[in-house]
Every structure is written in structure tokens, then in C-alpha cells.
Amino acid sequence: MKPGLSLRVSQHLSLTPQLQQSIQLLQLSTLELAQEVEQMLVDNPFLELDGDGPGTAAPDDIAAGARESNISDGYSSEKESERAQAASESIAEPSTNETPDSLNWEADGLDGQDGEWGGEASSEWDAPSASGSTRNRDDDEEVDAIDLARGHESLTDFLHRQALSLHLGAEDTAALRFLIESLNDDGYLEESLQELAHSLAGDDLEEREELEQRFAIALKLLQSLEPVGVGARNLAECLQLQLRDLIRDAEDEGTTAAHINQLLLAQSICAQPLDLLARRDLRKLASLCGAREEALREAMALIARLEPRPGRRFVDLERQIVVPDVIVRPVRSSSGRVDFSVQLNPDVMPRLRVHDIYANALRRHKNSEGHAALQQRLQEARWFIKNIQQRFDTIQRVSEAIVERQKNFFVHGELAMRPLVLRDIADALGLHESTISRVTTAKYMATPQGTFELKYFFGSGLGTETGGSASSTAVRALIKQFVDAEDPKKPLSDAKLADMLKEQGIECARRTVAKYREQLKIPTTTLRKAL
Structure with missing residues (x-):
């Protein structure tokens, strides 16, 4: 084949850095946006928070639930001018290597308040799923959910605090702490004692056997702590631990023999294969346990009231926190007609502006070394502010279109939901379906019916x-x-x-x-x- 030169005309799509950033910001969740803003404030000296406007929230405040920003304190206008002059003369960006707050290496919550159970044990076999909605509190109950989560005691902290009262030796304390740290979120010990010992001792057989003995003692201590059932290796053991505790309490309180026999029968049922209990195979259980079907029904009803997941109440609340991006409120017109107003949540909207002092200093030193690089950073700051504003404008438009089409839902609930697909909103707003998909992912709307992800309002x-x-x-x-x-x-x-x-x-x-x-x-x- 003979080589040669030729011209060819073709078309291809090229995304500018500004457009790429706009797409990236559009698909971020509220907390991810807060982290992005925080990182941009650190990286770009020409960007700062505007603390003058209402509803100003620093990125840290959004993520941690704080309501006050301390970003701007500690600097007078004179010091700002000195910093700007130094920056313009050296044409160097301010250092961002600040020393973080000292870390607390002690166990959190060991001196806190006693952990409390938040309600009665579920009668379901499985933990109830997190619903798609969260009921709004009354206006006079302004409780910050993130602050509540930060003050919530975890299961491991609760167990560590109880372990302090046991007054164990150093080795037993270390073994118990290791088992506590090995529990999963439900309070189960998924790995066997042999596997845990092997992870520490390796191939040293003598040390492994010694560790297994230590862990066996520590496991009995762990299973004696609250919540009852913690430290179980499987569901059957968890239920039996709770029944054993109920039997002990019943004997101490002098409960009737009939009730104690019912508890013993429930314990016998849990000792059988649990698939029989799940299938409610009364005939097979009656044969194995030697009991009448009526007594089995009563014992199984008792088992259903036990807690299959002891650590359920200590689950990290912060994972379940939803910060709404949009707030929908009913508005009654003078004619009595109920309409709905759609507003962006001011607490999640970062108020950003270009740092005037640095920008003016850059204009006064146009011919200095490094001017082009700093001019690019200034342009990046302006793009970022524009893209942030465009992100919230798009969320507002999409939310208004959703509310307009699902108005009956906000009045009557789920039964009044209308079919809606992404194309409907895209055609109405002149946007692409992919844009609507990005806007409705990980964005939430607080409504009179509860708080829902924007995707919830779409359905075939x-x-x-x-x-x-x-x-x-x-x-x-x-x-x-x-x-x-x-x-x-x-x-x-x-x-x-x-x-x-x-x-x-x-x-x-x-x-x-x-x-x-x-x-x-x-x-x-x-x-x-x-x-």
C-alpha cells in the first residue's frame, strides 16, 4: 500500500471544561456538592463564601448540620489588604496546608449517656425497610436531624461503655474489645472464633489455641451485655439468647409455670431448623418438639415478638439523613383554591462570590510573572459560580414541572399519582432526558406527604x-x-x-x-x- 496525504472533514462533539463541570455538578447530591464547594474554596484563592445574604450555609455546615459559619472571623479589612498585596507581589497562591484539629483517639461516647431503645421490638422477621418518605415534623419542632445523628451512640460505643463496668484484666479486656469491634451493624459476630484467632496469630498453633480460649470467655461476657442477643453467630442463637434471658427473668419474678413452659417450648422450637419456623410447618414441629399445635402457635407468636437484629436501634442515623433540595408548601389563594409553591432549600445553597480584593490586585499587576495562570484561576472561579447557579435553576425548573403534573399526589397521596416518564419533563422544558435523569438522582423534595427523591414521582x-x-x-x-x-x-x-x-x-x-x-x-x- 502506497502512503499518501489526504484531507477529510468530519464532525465530533467536544465538551469544554466548563460544560464538563456543569454536568458533574448537576449529578452530585447535596452532601457531595458541599464537599465539592469546600474543595474548590481551598484550591481557588479567588473564590470565597458570601456571608451577607440570607440562608448562607458553608459546606461544612451542610455536611455536619451546623447553622453558623465561622469562615470569615479573625481577619480585619487591613489584614485582608496585606494578604492580597503579598499575594499580588509574589504571584503565589495562598498556602492551604493548615493544621487540622487535634484528633480524639479515645473511645467516643464512653462517658456519654446511657443508650436507650427507641421503641418496642418489631414483630417482623426482617428489619423494616427504609420507606421512601419521611414524615415532616410540626413547625414548632425544629430538630436538626444531623445533630441528632451526631449525638447518637453507636452499638460499639454502648458495648464498650458496659465493658468498663466488668473490671476485667488487660488480656480479657483486649479480647472483649476485639469481639465488640468485630460485630456487624446488626450485632452479629459473623466470623468464627477460629477465624478471628487465625487473623491475629497466623500459623502459630499454640498462640491460636490460647486466643480461641480467650475469645470463648470474652464471647460469654459479650452475650451477657445489652441489648440481649448481641454477639450471636446466627439468628437461632440470637433468639435463644433472648429466650434464655426471658426465662431467667420469669423465674426471678415468680411467673406462672404455664408461661415458663411456653418460653421453654419457644426455645425448643428455635433449636430446630429455622426453615420449619419460617414455613410454619406445625405438623413437623409438633413431632420434633412433642407439643400440641395450639401450644406451638402461642410459642411461635412469642418468638415473633423477639428482636432478630439486636443492633437495629444503634444503626448510624447519619446514613439515613435526607436533606431536601426543594421544599413544596401548600398555598391557599383568595378564591379558596389550594396551590403549591416550589422553593429551593436555602440551607443547601452555597453563596459564593469572587474575592474582590484578590481580583483587583490581579488587575493592577497585569504584566507580572504568572499573571496568565492566575487569570485562568479567576475564570475558573467565575465558571464555578455560574455552574452552581445553573444547577439550582435546573433543579427548580424540573421540580416545578413535577409538581404541576403530580398536583393530585400532594393533595390525596400515592393513590392519586399519575404516570410520568423522563421524556414528559424533558419535552416540556426543552432539555435532554439524560439531564432530567441527572437532576432527579439523589435530589429530594420535602412535601406535605413526606420527603421523596425526585425519581419517586416517575413511574410507568x-x-x-x-x-x-x-x-x-x-x-x-x-x-x-x-x-x-x-x-x-x-x-x-x-x-x-x-x-x-x-x-x-x-x-x-x-x-x-x-x-x-x-x-x-x-x-x-x-x-x-x-x-
Whole structure:
């Protein structure tokens, strides 16, 4: 093949750095945006927080829940001028190597208040799933959820504090602390004592055996602490630990023999394969435990009131905190019509501006060394401010469009949700579907019905007899309503639920009903059937 030169014209899409940054900021969550702003404030000397406007919130304040900013204290205007003059003369960026606050290496919460259980034990086998909504508090109950989470005691801190009262020797204390730190969030010890010993001693057989003995003693101590059931290796052991504690309390309090026998029967049930309990196989359990079915039902009802996840109440609340980006409030017009106002949450909007003193100093030294590089940083600061503003403007527009189309939901709830897809909002606002997808991901809206992710308001439609369509969200809500009202002794099957939906004019196949039921975490008819 003979080499040669040729010209070719082609088109390709090239994203400018400004556009790339705009796309990146658009898809960030509130806390991720706060971190990005904080990093930009450190990296770019021409960017600063504007503390004059209302609703100003520093990035640290957004992430940590604080309501006051101490960014601007400690500097007079004279010192600012001196810093700006020094920066302009040296054409060097300010140093950012500040010394962080001293770290507290002591165990947190050891001297705090006693951890409390927040409510009664769940009667469900599985922990209740985090719902898509969080009910709003009354206006007079202004409690900062993040401050609450920061003051919340973790399971490990709670156990470490109890361990201090045992007055153990140094080796036993170290073994107990190691087991506490090895627990998962539910309070279970997932690794065996042999595996834990091997992780510390390696191939030294003698040391491994000694560690296993230490861990065996420490495990008994751990399982004697509160919450009852902590340190269990599996669900069966967790339930048995709680039943053993109930039996001991019943004997100390002089409870009737019938109640103690019921507890002993429950303990015997938990000693059998748990799949029999999950399937509620009364015939097989009656044969294994030597008890009547009526007594088994009462014992199983007792087991259902136990806590399968002892560490549930100590879960890190900060992971579940949702800071709304948009706030929707009902507004009643003079004619009595209820409308809804859509406002951005001022607490999550960073107020940024270009540092005037540094920018003016740069203009006065146009011919100095490094001027071009600093001019680029100044332009980056202006782009960043513009992109931040554009991000919130887009969120506002998309939220208003959602509220306009789902107005019935804000009045009547899930059953009034309309079918809505990304294309509907994209066509209405003249934006691309990918932009709507970025805006609705990890952005939340506080409404009279609760706090929801913007994606929650989108859902496919199911055909109706009238030729219209019903939102999948509304159908799920209707299924939940049917199940809540069912007879516990005769739970509704998926086929029956599909027939009931058809009576409401909604065409929904049995397999679709099963899928929606699983999404709602509703058990099958066998597991829902009353004991």
C-alpha cells in the first residue's frame, strides 16, 4: 500500500471544561456538592463564601448540620489588604496546608449517656425497610436531624461503655474489645472464633489455641451485655439468647409455670431448623418438639415478638439523613383554591462570590510573572459560580414541572399519582432526558406527604378499562391497601389481588402483582397467614 496525504472533514462533539463541570455538578447530591464547594474554596484563592445574604450555609455546615459559619472571623479589612498585596507581589497562591484539629483517639461516647431503645421490638422477621418518605415534623419542632445523628451512640460505643463496668484484666479486656469491634451493624459476630484467632496469630498453633480460649470467655461476657442477643453467630442463637434471658427473668419474678413452659417450648422450637419456623410447618414441629399445635402457635407468636437484629436501634442515623433540595408548601389563594409553591432549600445553597480584593490586585499587576495562570484561576472561579447557579435553576425548573403534573399526589397521596416518564419533563422544558435523569438522582423534595427523591414521582402506566392509564406507584399503593385490609386468616393471593385490581378498572397481570408485592416487601400468603 502506497502512503499518501489526504484531507477529510468530519464532525465530533467536544465538551469544554466548563460544560464538563456543569454536568458533574448537576449529578452530585447535596452532601457531595458541599464537599465539592469546600474543595474548590481551598484550591481557588479567588473564590470565597458570601456571608451577607440570607440562608448562607458553608459546606461544612451542610455536611455536619451546623447553622453558623465561622469562615470569615479573625481577619480585619487591613489584614485582608496585606494578604492580597503579598499575594499580588509574589504571584503565589495562598498556602492551604493548615493544621487540622487535634484528633480524639479515645473511645467516643464512653462517658456519654446511657443508650436507650427507641421503641418496642418489631414483630417482623426482617428489619423494616427504609420507606421512601419521611414524615415532616410540626413547625414548632425544629430538630436538626444531623445533630441528632451526631449525638447518637453507636452499638460499639454502648458495648464498650458496659465493658468498663466488668473490671476485667488487660488480656480479657483486649479480647472483649476485639469481639465488640468485630460485630456487624446488626450485632452479629459473623466470623468464627477460629477465624478471628487465625487473623491475629497466623500459623502459630499454640498462640491460636490460647486466643480461641480467650475469645470463648470474652464471647460469654459479650452475650451477657445489652441489648440481649448481641454477639450471636446466627439468628437461632440470637433468639435463644433472648429466650434464655426471658426465662431467667420469669423465674426471678415468680411467673406462672404455664408461661415458663411456653418460653421453654419457644426455645425448643428455635433449636430446630429455622426453615420449619419460617414455613410454619406445625405438623413437623409438633413431632420434633412433642407439643400440641395450639401450644406451638402461642410459642411461635412469642418468638415473633423477639428482636432478630439486636443492633437495629444503634444503626448510624447519619446514613439515613435526607436533606431536601426543594421544599413544596401548600398555598391557599383568595378564591379558596389550594396551590403549591416550589422553593429551593436555602440551607443547601452555597453563596459564593469572587474575592474582590484578590481580583483587583490581579488587575493592577497585569504584566507580572504568572499573571496568565492566575487569570485562568479567576475564570475558573467565575465558571464555578455560574455552574452552581445553573444547577439550582435546573433543579427548580424540573421540580416545578413535577409538581404541576403530580398536583393530585400532594393533595390525596400515592393513590392519586399519575404516570410520568423522563421524556414528559424533558419535552416540556426543552432539555435532554439524560439531564432530567441527572437532576432527579439523589435530589429530594420535602412535601406535605413526606420527603421523596425526585425519581419517586416517575413511574410507568398500566392500562385501564376506560382507555387511560394508572401509575405503577398508585397501583402499588392500592395493592398495599388491599393487603392491609385483608383477613389475616385468609390472606389474598396474587391472583385474587389481580382480580380486585381488575374490578377497579386496572388491567394488571398476576406476575406484575407479584413483582409489585415483592417491591413493597409484602410476604407471600403462606407467611402472611395468621398463626
